[in-house]
Amino acid sequence: MIGYALRRLLYGFLVVQGVLGLLFVLFFLYAEPMDMARRAVGEKAPPAVLKLWIQEHGYDRPWTDQLRDHYVRMLSFDFGRSDADEVPIARRLREGVGPSLSFTVPTFALGLVLGVALSLFVAYFRETYIDRTGVVIAVLAMSVSILLYIIGSQYLIGKILNWFPISGFDPDPRVLPRFVAMPILIGVVAGIGGDLRFYRTVFVEETSRDYVRTARAKGCGDGRVMAFHVLRNALIPILTRVVTAIPFLFTGSLLIESFFGIPGLGAVTVEAIQGNDFSTLRVMVFIGALAFILFQIVTDFTYTLVDPRVRLE
Amino acid sequence: MSAPLLEVTDLVTTFPADGSRAAVVDGVSIHLEAGEVLALVGESGCGKSMTALSILRLVPRPGRIESGRIELAGRDVGALSVNEMRRVRGAEAAMIFQEPMTSLNPVQAAGDQVVEAIRLHERVSAADARARTVELFERVGIPDPESRFDAYPHQLSGGIKQRVMVAMALSMSPKLLIADEPTTALDVTIQAQILELLREVRDRIGMGILLITHDLGVVNELADRITVMYAGQVAEEGTREDVLARPRHPYTQGLLASIPSRARPGEPLAEIAGVVPSPGRFPSGCRFATRCFRVIDRCRSEAPEATRIGEKHRAWCHVVAAEEGKA
């Protein structure tokens, strides 16, 4: 077991190297230091000032030095400061991760519980009205662009029903639910379609297995058969889908955060890309890659917990 | 004579087929006493498994029990509510299946699956349930039951798994045990041990066993009475000797003739021509008419009634009726 973990960690380390290298190439493929300086200092700054900025940030050094420095700093977790506004990136992440998690985690949890429960319900009633209607509603929910969900909900719930503020954010727990209610609703509705169809297929497959008949023959109620026996056997595909979504909880959602005014990390990557802010971008990508690798290993380990037949050789 | 352990009269179970519903089990009646083994015999697809499943109301969707009365120890199963039926399964009547490899929950320890069967019906502490399970494992002949308790299905052999199924079935000492092809998937040596186990269950515990099989060898070993089914209906029933020694229904005779051990060396194996008609497209009259070597006109137009041949021996065949002079 430990050998496997070490091998995967080493492997992950290699991938992170690859990611940082590819990121370096891609970024400097489309942005030159002059653009970055102009973005940071301001459009009207004279060329001399821009050159000074480039020197200070070391983007005038030969690319080999820059690449080495890029690797060293990232691997020593020295995130440094953003090119755009010199704010320490670690502080920006700390400030932004809370608001992002405040709506992505509930959306993820609610979406998971609702998705699994509804799929079990629909899979149990396979080929009946419940099944057919459930799948049609799922496909309907999937086919709508999230932009329309946002506009529609702000119009209907924010403006006509006036139940929740149209946008805004306040970390105070007494008030927070009011601000994150709509983003969560949208997140769940937009995601439930895809989840329902995926989980339903997995559960339908499992309900046809013989052990389900044994369980019912020994007196298990339908609820227990579905929620315990079938669900436990379907955990591997579910886990694969669920665990790969976890890293994205931290980066929040660009659209929801910009329309609902949530000061999370949703826009950080996009703003870094459009604002030619290389130092922030490489931190976001570095953390993203690390999370991706770690969670992949976590997924493998959860397989062993969930299914005795799986051994990590 | 007290009421029989199991009384099934005119059971009809249907499945959707090309638009309408076809009767996979079409008016089957059987009965079983405590301490007796009734073998339900027939080619695969004749509805014997569906009959068994109907008794425990386990017919998978989109199948449905259309009509007929099922009495288990004097209780009308059809009238039970969902919850009452749930309490009957495992406690009053239990069932074991053909494929031990897949019938156990792969992600649950073998012992836990039996403990669950106990705790579904009785409030008992985990420790007591565990002790009873280990004791059950011993009774069904599982070597080193303590360590086998925590083993997962994929770590056990086919034979052991079938014994776990039997242990699970016996956990609440039900009155009726339905064994659906219990030995088919096992190799011969293990088969004998499982049959021996079932014989013990009948003799020492006095349970009634409904044995579903297409293997006439197993029937010969264990069955007290035999009911032969064809295309969803009962063709002939009687004691083991009646049916094996003095078969009267052409289908039963054809069936017995095709047992390899009865073939004379050098000659081709006997077989019944044609194929079992699929549900929904049954011919009118006697369903065996298209393949029967003693078919007469009446067979093609009129469904045969039961003709009593012996005290427990009956056959549904116009030719037999004629022979018995009761045409």
Next chain:
Amino acid sequence: MRVGRRVWGAIALLALIQIASCTNNPYPDSADSVKVRYAYLPGPPKTLDPAVSYNYADHTILANIYETLLEYHYLQRPYLLMPGLAEAVPVEQTLPDGRYSYRFHLRPGMRFESDPCFARDGAGTTDREILASDVAFQLMRIADPETISPVVATFSKIDGFAEFADRLVALRSSDPEFGKRRIDRQYADAEGVEGIVVHGPYELEVVLHEPYPQLLYWFAMPFTAPVPWEAVDYYDGEEGRPFFKEHPIATGPFRLTRYEKHNRIVLERNPNWYGTLHPDWRAPGTVYPSQGEPGDAEAGLLRPEYVGKPLPFLERIEFRMEKENIPAFNKFLQGYYDASTIIQESFDRAVQEGRLSPAMKARGMELEKSVDPDIYYIGFNMNDPVVGARAGDRGRKLRQAMSLAVDVVEFDRVFQNGRGVPAQSPIPPGIFGYDPDYVNPFRTPDPDRARALLAEAGYEGGIDPRTKRPLRLSFDTPDPSTRGRLTYQFFVDAWRRIGLDVELNATNYNRFQDKVRDGAYQIYMWGWIADYPDPENFLFLLWGPNASSTNPGAPNTSNFVDPRFDALFVTMKDMPNGPERLAKIREMRAILQKQRPWIELFHRENYVLYHGWLQNVKPAGISLPASKYVDVDPTLRTERREEWNRPIVWPAWALLGISVLVTIPGIVTFFRERQ
């Protein structure tokens, strides 16, 4: 199905809690009695360092925190300078050696906001008096290359400004330790700037080697506000301390008390403001003006309960971030923002034929119109062989034809609902040199004359004789957003109608600037907002020496070089406003009219919609510490919010009805199918 029931129960419970506590008021602790102003910003301020900040959004905050030596009169138009921290508006003196000097006298006894940076080396007090040396320090900060201030070029007109910067760089590079010493000592060791002389604690003299009367306007902008060296030195972002650019030290009516840059910024009344410390002075910037522009009285801007009263009226200003303008405008309509620039889409709901719509009037809203001192134009690259000067008369006629094809009134009607003044020349209304009666013949649309001119230029029906196909031109724009593309498509369609095939390539801002720098463009579109109210700040965009092809980054993007125009510009730029200066401007205008380097489009008209509970609102194009003049009636606001936010509930019942209809058959199947 036990699982289903438990899950449904949990969800219903959660929904109930939300519904019960639901109100759509985004402000939890909106204590109704306190005079708070609620406003929003399109995004987080880039920087609050007065030496660096150069955009309108940041200035709405900065102008209230940093007091300047001079400031604009709140109501007078055209804009009038009046004394702020300085006792009087200086007059330009010519020194014996021919240099030009301005002397400022600060009012004694004014203090900075109290802040821990003052008490650092045990000085005991947590604030300090504002001295002339603080103004000098700020000017030197602009010169200091490390500040990277965007206005270095403007202030290089001060004697010794650039030399000071060179000395500083030399000292820093020669001795790495030098850079770590106290900032004011670094400036002192670099012997300061020759043209910035501090005569005693309250007197400052600024000496220039060339005439630049517009310098005074810069002393009404945060660039030149006094800044304590202690703060710049202490707030360096180390050991968890914020940067100076995130921790301003207030000299103005408000101070920054909460700075969550991406979510919420709060300004509160500054107890150390000179208007509060010395109400007896009744300095012009500390009391509500008693007279203004004709029409201000009728507009309710000179109400007796405010005229002459001490400022500021507000206790607190709350800024929120609103990236998207629809949610912002809707929250304004719900009463959760006191004022809103009308987003173009909701315009017709708010304004019809330039006046407030009855529905809005009934809600007690007010509309304040003002023309911004800006110009939006389509420019030709005069170096281009087809559209530029090198194409001689053919090029000029082509430019004139394209100018005649563009109907700005129609553009205004479609994209800005008639909100914007069609421009006849680069100079906007409210700036000296603007002539309301001047009608530029090439700016009144005339497609037929345009086609005629095209024929004269050799492009009969728009066909390029060389390729036998419509003349293909490229139109570069900086804004790739879908909204932007629509506006540019309008002009492309206009030129298509006279036969020209103009290809639109919208790229992001950087690519656009690279193209401008490399001269790889034919037609472009841009705008310019006035730094200060003077015609020079507009005509310099077409001044030959400013051509961007000769010196990169210079503002004359059209590379328009006309000797006659340049000569007129040089003489006009330093003349005082008078008939002579007007005559020179008219001559320059005639040249532009004929040569057509630009197609002048419009001067934006700024409509600010605000609620009845917000008093004394007068929008100003240029940055102005307006918040100290504004007042709020909190009780009226709370009433209105209640009234306007009563939920309309029928859609909820309709949705509930539909979902019940869908689930009933489900429930039936549920009971029928259970085994």
Next chain:
Amino acid sequence: MGGYVVSNAVVALLGVGAAFTVRAVRRSRFWSDAARELARRRPLALLAIAVYVGVGLADSVSWIDAAGGVQGVEAHTPRSLIDRAFPAGFQERSYSAPFAEVEFYGGAPLEHPGAHWFGTDILGRDVLHLTLKGARIALLIGGLTSLIVIPLALLFGMSAGYLGGRVDDAVFFVISTLASIPNLLLLIALILALGRGPVQVCVAMGVTSWVGFARIVRGETFKLRELDYVQAARALGASEARIVLRHILPNVMHLVVITFVLLFSGTVLSEAILSFLGIGIDGSWGQMIDQARDELARDPIIAWNLAAASVALFLLILAVNRVGDAVRDILDPRTLVEDL
């Protein structure tokens, strides 16, 4: 200039390809049964897709002429069949409601009163015309992106799954690296490197989304390789390439079809978000939606722009998803559970 010639050629190519596939399907019983079953289950969805494809193809065939009284630049620009279905100069001054006689703002009479079934947008362009032209872009985005993703994923996935060992590690390395780069960065970098046209955007979207499918193919190939019939083929001396092509590829085809459907709706939907970021494709429904989203804030609301584009997008995605569902049930044997 050559753009429209290429587009005509592609349409011809597609025609030939379609004929060839129909013949191939008719020949193989498995695929013709599947096709007949699909037609039985989802007639409506298939019809909808056929309409979209028809409109898309019609919009791709264009040539230059002055027919229909077109003058000025119009006469020199290629116009497609769809363009020709609308009269020349079919443009108003600005907004007008569907079937309106007068302009939406100001009430001035329209040049073509009552002729605009879906109304006109801010520039007075006919919304029905724009929506129809959007079909071609949507099909292009979905189709072209999938054409890039599927071969790439098959190549990498199958080679990794089948050969295993170092190849598997190498492919897995590429997959993990690409997967952890934010695909928006890849997109913007590729678009800025390749330029902004629709084909470039599709290439960029394709390169960033083949990773998921490659992983599925790898898993499936890994499983197939162990199955008995593959061992048997190897035992009979079949060459590795032959095994992969004859035995593994056909068994992965059902995955290919299912993923094509999921990928199609995914990419078309994500284009709307790209338009929000300003790097979408001109004339796409995503762009129409992004342009129109401010119009909801007006009073009275201008909804026909948003409605037309979003309904068109919604119906296509719904049809594709419905067909996808049916295809998966028909082709994927595991879910075809018959129990008696």
